[in-house]
Amino acid sequence: MSTALAPNEQDLLSRVPAGLFIAGEWSDASDGASFDVRDPATGEVIASIADATPADGIRALDAAVAAQDEWAATAPRTRSDILRRAFDLVQAHKEDLALLMTLEMGKPLAESRGEVAYGGEFLRWFSEEAVRIQGRYGSNPEGTGHMIVSQRPVGPSFFITPWNFPFAMATRKIAPALAAGCTVVVKPAALTPLTTIFFAKLLEEAGLPAGVVNVVQTSSSSKLSGPVIADPRLRKLSFTGSTEVGRKLIAQAADGILRVSMELGGNAPFVVFEDADLDKAVDGAMAAKFRNIGQACTAANRFIVHEDVADEFARRVAERVQKMKIGRGTEEGVVIGPLIDADAVAKAQELVGDAVQRGARVLAGGNALDGAGTFYEPTVLTDVVAGSEILREEIFGPVLAIARFSDEAEAVRLANDTEYGLVGYVFTENLARGHRMIDALETGMMGLNVGVVSNAAAPFGGVKQSGIGREGGAEGIHEYLSTKYTLLPNS
CATH class of the missing domain: 3.40.309.10 (Aldehyde Dehydrogenase; Chain A, domain 2)
Structure with a gap:
């Protein structure tokens, strides 16, 4: 088995930004630190990238908060069009994404291509759901007024994604959040951050406004995540990973009464x-x-x-x-x-x-x-x-x-x-x-x-200690929406 990177692999890795993506700009970590990403098939280092500090996590949340109101007010059709352009760009770069996943995670190339196809579908599906957020209107039972039930974006969201499906787990969270009008901070797994970083580059190319999606990879997840989760401006936490870690994150989220989505262990x-x-x-x-x-x-x-x-x-x-x-x-x-x-x-x-x-x-x-x-x-x-x-x-x-x-x-x-x-x-x-x-x-x-x-197109999620909430399907966008009820008196 050859351990040397092939020319096409070297070229691809050279096109992956090494920085953090915050407020629409690529930057070094605030302390200049970096960490290595290795190919599990060889053990060799394939990239060295910025290692975000807790301060960088807050800086990313600052950017998401600053962009939230404008993104929430953006026309659903505009949000839909950006997601559709992102889907088209994923198709254009499907071989790059597949190879990148294979290099950093190890799965066979054929399976990586399958993940690109699967993950891309969340962009297409939620580009369609963005223009179908509905409410209802009708008389109250007493006949004294009219009820309006509307849906509003939850607000700035924090995503912690796993190493095993680095592309699909990112799109499965990011796409419904953007469709609903939420801004996000994403912390990809330290073992497989390159795919998410490359995807952020495609979102930028698709025309996503600065600050709507921010990516902060780090070698110390808990140190970065703790302050972000504790920040009162954060309104939503979504995590995919082990039940043990999910349980701790739910406890942290309780202080701020955050909306949580947890896709946890299985047996x-x-x-x-x-x-x-x-x-x-x-x-x-x-x-x-x-x-x-x-x-x-x-x-x-x-x-x-x-x-x-x-x-x-x-x-x-x-x-x-x-x-x-x-x-x-x-x-x-x-x-x-x-x-x-x-x-x-x-x-x-x-x-x-x-x-x-x-x-x-x-x-x-x-x-x-x-x-x-x-x-x-x-x-x-x-x-x-x-x-x-x-x-x-x-x-x-x-x-x-x-x-x-x-x-x-x-x-x-x-x-x-x-x-x-x-x-x-x-x-x-x-x-x-x-x-x-x-x-x-x-x-x-x-x-x-x-x-x-x-x-x-189907709701993904479990019961018992396998999680809370659903990702995908018509149900997936509701994880990022809050229901608001208004009563209008009869004139």
Whole structure:
């Protein structure tokens, strides 16, 4: 595996600004500090960029506050047109964005292209929603007056985005906020900030006014985020990441009674009944587990398979997994890139080791790879027993763990036996059973005979400790709107 950057990679990285984007200008950190971004496939530094201080975070909020009133008063059609131009620019630069994601996050180039397509759809969808913000008007029940219900922008918003989908998580938050008339400060993950920085450059090119979107990357998230969240001018906080961190952010947001959107951890069940079409189930399993190298909150984490088909299902997925090519995401045919860092590899090893010690069998993979980069083999475990940590914790890696069940009631019990409730997957050819599972699973989303559910036109979010609020769909823009009621007396 070559570790040297190719000429096209060097050219792309040279076109990514190294500064902070505040009030429409690119600038150094206030103390001149910087931090390195590394390619997880090689461990090599690919960029050195400005490292924002807490003062820079407040400076970015200053810019968002200064721009808020004018942006809120901007015609919905104008906001819509800017988002549409941003969508068009993303399409024009889709190869740049895809390669940048692969370089800083590690996912195969084909998957990065898929993320650009998916993330771009939020720009197009919310460009259309911007002109459809509605209220209502009517008489009150007593007939003494008329009620006007209108929607107003929440106000300056702070976004903390994750490393695993650096483009889509940025667009999924920024697009509805801009459509609603809110200004924003974005703090991308320190592991993958370059994609968001490049996207800010495209927003600038699309004609977004200065201060409407500000990007402050930093190596110390909590130090920057704390003062911004505590500032009384901030009105909204949106975070995608772990439940542990989300819980702390909600507590911080409580002091200012901030509106919050939290897309947190998942522990998705993937239930295969005895009447399932196994071809569909295996295809769905490969998509639900190994997309993004298993590093997705929507990734299937617990494969709950009926005892009558468990052996055949396990055999088929293991056969597919053994053919997967591992390597740097830019290489032809690679489907499994590196995990994001050494800690992720260690976590995968720990959870697999615990399951095996308790009696699980390894049908494929099961090992970290030596050499450069942070690679872990795609792995299939079967006969995973109750009490195994891999059934309790989100693994965030390419490990497919199979447990057995004997009847529908047990399948429901096992699927719901978690504090999380983001998404579930069910495979059955019995329509009535499918409808029962829709009602029975304690999740915010469900895939019935499909392994991927995300779509810009659909509300994304969970229940229980998987989060608060929804992103995408008609529901997504309402996270950035406040309802105002006015009563007019009859004349």
